[in-house]
Amino acid sequence: MxxxxxxxxxxxxxxxxxxxxxxxxxxxxxxxxxxxxxxxxxxxxxxxxxxxxxxxxxxxxxxxxxxxxxxxxxxxxxxxxxxxxxxxxxxxxxxxxxxxRSLMIGQVQVVSVKNVAGARRKVLAKKKEILAIANAKSKSVAAIGLGAREVRDASRNRMGRMLVVELTIDAKDAMGANAVNTMCEAIAPKIAEITGGEVVLKILSNYATKRxxxxxxxxxxxxxxxxxxxxxxxxxxxxxxxxxxxxxxxxxxxxxxxxxxxxxxxxxxxxxxxxxxxxxxxxxxxxxxxxxxxxxxxxxxxxxxxxxxxxxxxxxxxxxxxxxxxxxxxxxxxxxxxxxxxxxxxxxxxxxxxxxxxxxxxxxxxxxxxxxxxxx
Incomplete structure (x- = not known):
């Protein structure tokens, strides 16, 4: 041949x-x-x-x-x-x-938070409720985890301390960008309510270190x-x-x-x-x-x-x-x-x-x- x-x-x-x-x-x-x-x-x-x-x-x-x-x-x-x-x-x-596994990370950025450590604890205490809100938006993928961490601004602008709430989402056989972004936007109002802060960004991370x-x-x-x-x-x-x-x-x-x-x-x-x-x-x-x-x-x-x-x-x-x-x-x-x-x-x-x-x-x-x- x-x-x-x-x-x-x-x-x-x-x-x-x-x-x-x-x-x-x-x-x-x-x-x-x-x-x-x-x-x-x-x-x-x-x-x-x-x-x-x-x-x-x-x-x-x-x-x-x-x-x-x-x-x-x-x-x-x-x-x-x-x-x-x-x-x-x-x-x-x-x-x-x-x-x-096809695990993606979605991020919700929260600013103007008076007590970042306290806000983090409040978010994690509401984990089940937040995941339920996220999962109500999708039948094909599933939010399976929630984390929150403090980020200190290292830019020249000095915008202060921020809280980043992170969803872990099983995208299965999809890349998952649209579903992750939709979930992040869905939980944003609840995150703002819990933390008393202002939500700015609501989007996936392309740094897929869980994948x-x-x-x-x-x-x-x-x-x-x-x-x-x-x-x-x-x-x-x-x-x-x-x-x-x-x-x-x-x-x-x-x-x-x-x-x-x-x-x-x-x-x-x-x-x-x-x-x-x-x-x-x-x-x-x-x-x-x-x-x-x-x-x-x-x-x-x-x-x-x-x-x-x-x-x-x-x-x-x-x-x-x-x-x-x-x-x-x-x-x-x-x-x-x-x-x-x-x-x-x-x-x-x-x-x-x-x-x-x-x-x-x-x-x-x-x-x-x-x-x-x-x-x-």
Whole structure:
């Protein structure tokens, strides 16, 4: 059989159709532009559609399951590099991943509170009542926890002490932004009444630290180019861990993989980016999102950990048929499975990038594909 990259478009579409059971309508949607009527509902003042190439990364085995991974991205070499890295990982069993429950945090900011500590105690004493108000607004997700903490203003404005009331909400298979925001707005009047303060912000946090995903894999030293390349990759990682100038570019490579899958499947990649970069700086210094080390056998092992709030129901997938088909191509049955696949794409893309940088340099393969892109 031909390798996927050797096929022409019709052969690729037929392969995908047979692999995951696409209908003819779903197959056709992969080549159809988004209808302007749909775009006009999605954004204001719409005038057209901005197209982004959609490709398929191959060779991914995640927790023992083979997956085709749709990636929407305009940059050459990313899909090919991720596929190659996944093939190397495949020889050692592929990617192993875990994802937390889909717990999101919603925040209600309260200001002008005379006794913050006292107000906090009053809020927590009314926990059941507040959660009941929140849950009355949704049938699909559930508020399961409530917390409150004091925040001291560290800005130049010196606006004083604030109380932040935080809802913990199980978003299940949705990303959950709309439901979380609705719940925060619903409890705001009660929070103001209890605290005697003024409520300002009522919104989710995109720093989804209760919704973590972790993924790891082992890459054969021979497939990477030998022990010397493994050592050079570890030097590259050491710089990304220690120097913010390198860490930013290192993590850009990680997000090449994650964002491309996010865009293909209709996720909020800006929220994902913001949360990922905040997590990269969690100890006060911006560092690599991935970690790399040498195994006892001399192979290269890597892992990634980051907050990842994604969904397979609601959102863009309800409006954009291509995003809906992309989710079907991945054969994911839960938001957790999608998060794990995205983390695997990020780890694979990071490995591919630092391997190229540590060996022949990034330009050798990247610019060859870049030249093809512009017909040179």
């Amino acid at each position: 031909k390798k996927f990259y050797e096929m022409v478009r019709d052969e690729r579409l037929d392969f995908i159709k047979n692999a995951v059971g696409l209908s003819e309508e779903e197959k056709a949607s992969l080549g159809a532009p988004l209808a302007f009527e749909s775009a006009d509902r999605m954004v204001e003042n719409a005038v057209g559609i901005m197209s982004v190439p959609l490709g398929i990364a191959t060779n991914f085995v995640i927790n023992g399951v083979e997956r085709l991974v749709p990636m929407a991205i305009e940059e050459p070499s990313v899909i090919a590099a991720a596929s190659k890295a996944a093939k190397i990982a495949r020889a050692k069993g592929g990617f192993t991943a875990k994802a937390d 973590m995903v972790r993924c790891k894999a082992v890459f054969d030293k021979g497939e990477l180019g030998g022990s010397k390349i493994v050592k050079r990759i570890l030097y590259a990682y050491a710089l990304a861990h220690s120097d913010v100038y390198r860490a930013v570019t290192h993590n850009k490579g990680v997000m090449n993989g994650i964002d491309a899958v996010a865009l293909a499947t209709g996720q909020d990649f800006r929220a994902i980016e913001a949360g990922a970069h905040a997590y990269a700086a969690r100890d006060g210094t911006y560092r690599s999102l991935t970690r790399w080390w040498r195994t006892k056998e001399g192979d290269l092992a890597g892992e990634i950990e980051l907050p990842l709030a994604v969904g397979i129901v609601g959102g863009v997938a309800n409006v954009n048929p291509t995003a809906k088909v992309a989710l079907k191509i991945m054969s994911v049955k839960s938001a957790q499975e999608l998060a794990m696949a995205m983390a695997a794409a990020g780890l694979a893309q990071n490995l591919a990038a630092i391997r190229a940088l540590s060996a022949e340099g990034i330009q050798a393969g990247h610019m060859r594909l870049h030249a093809r892109k512009f017909g040179k």
